[in-house]
Amino acid sequence: QQQIGMGNKDVRGDEGNSASPSPITDGKFVWVLMGTGDVACLTVDGKPVWNFNVQDRFGKLDIAFGLSSTPVLHDGRLFLQLIHGDGSAATQEAVVVGLNAQTGETIWQTPRVTGAEKENEHSYSSPVLYDFDGLTLLITHGADYTIAYSPADGREVWRLGGLNPHDDPKRDYHPTLRFVSSPSVAKGIVVCPTAKGGPVFAVRPDASGDLTASDAILWVRDKHTPDVPSPVIDDELVYLCRENGILLVLDRNTGDEVYMERTHVDRHRASPLMADGHLYLTARDGKVTVVRCGRKFEIVAENEIGEATSASPIIANGTLYxxxxxxxxAIRNP
Structure with missing residues (x-):
């Protein structure tokens, strides 16, 4: 057991705290980022390797409900998206950084300028890695844009706007459309949620430049984005679990609705877990609904753990955590 940083803060009552970002491991080391800005590397038996506070290196954090973005580990590097700001479009504080995972040294640092303002400068989503067929992208999400970077040097490859546009006569600029749900990737597709019942976009990852209103957009669903849980993608379908327990399933290629059905009626903060042809939907009250993947809605099990949870479950080595x-x-077959 090791303490990383000091000064825990609970946010929005019981919705989160300074340990909201998830840890990462490669089996030899563990990397953690805290809402306080403390980032550290430890061996798997708890020995400190390095640590620092991102505020000392990249500027003071200004984010209403605390930093909750989980880093990405890839090819010996640790990537952070620090999307925050004072609410003014004139001062853009957000950065994306690549660290040497073994030493904590900064390899590159790229300003993330979007023109977002008010609460939209704050993002609670996590970056994701797209890594298929020789194309590797670090995809960041927040402040009105989804932006892909080269993990090698931090160069911006493409950006998708239109998620919360300033200049769309059909949509007013939303002052509090902060992103919590993270993008999801599969071969040939990146699904980008927004917030508060807004649109969902799907784009081709092999494009470049400004993808807004381009033919790189595969489809757009104009409403029913999940606000907190992140999308899940299989070979044919995209699964969106809204925070009220409604499961919306879309055709992966067209974005057409396959079905929309209600599961357990309670807050869903955890992202769905897909494993062995099933979706695990974890509600805030500890009820886990198991839905069979596919075009037909079928609940195959409902399990009660009897304890409140907002963390996303994972599976490793045949064990559900x-x-x-x-x-x-830890749950596994006997």
């Missing part, structure tokens, strides 16, 4: 407010659960 659930982190509740009180415990870490």
């Amino acid at each position: 659930l982190r509740t407010f009180d415990a870490l659960w």
Whole structure:
């Protein structure tokens, strides 16, 4: 057990705290980022390797509900999206950085300028890695844009606007459309959610430049984005679990609705987990609904763990891990 940083802050009552970002491991080392800005590397047996506070290196964090973005580990580098700001479009504080995972040294640092303002400068989503057929992109999400970077040097490859446009006569600029749900990727597609019931975009990752209103956009769903849980993609479908437990399933190629059905009626903060042909939807009250993947809605199980949770479950080595407010659960077949 090791303490990383000091000064924990609970946010929005019981919605989160300074340990909201998830840890990462390669089996030898563990990397953690805290809402306080403390980032650290430890061995798997808990010995400190390096640590620093991102505010000392990249500027003071200004984000209403605390930093909750989970870093990305790839090819010996640790990538952070620090999307925050004072609410003014004239002062853009956000940066994306690549660190040497073994030493913590900064390899590159790229300003992330979007012109977002008010609460939209703040992002609670996490970056994701697209890595298929020789194309590797670090995809960041927040401040009105999804932006892809080269992990090698931090060069911007493409950006998608229109998620919260300033100049669309059909849509007013939303002053509090902060992104929490993260993008999801599969071969040939990046699905970009927004917030508060807004649109969902799907784009081709092999494009470049400004993708807004371009033919790189595969499809747009104009409403029903998940606000907190992130999308999940399989070979044919895109699964969107809204925070009220409604599961919306779209055709991966066209964006057409396959079905929209209600599961357990409670807040869903955790992202769906896909494993062995099933979706695991974890509600805030600890009820896990298991839905069979496919074009037909079918609930195959409902399980109660009896403890509140907002963390996304994972599977590793045949074991399902659930982190509740009180415990870490490990579930496997006997």
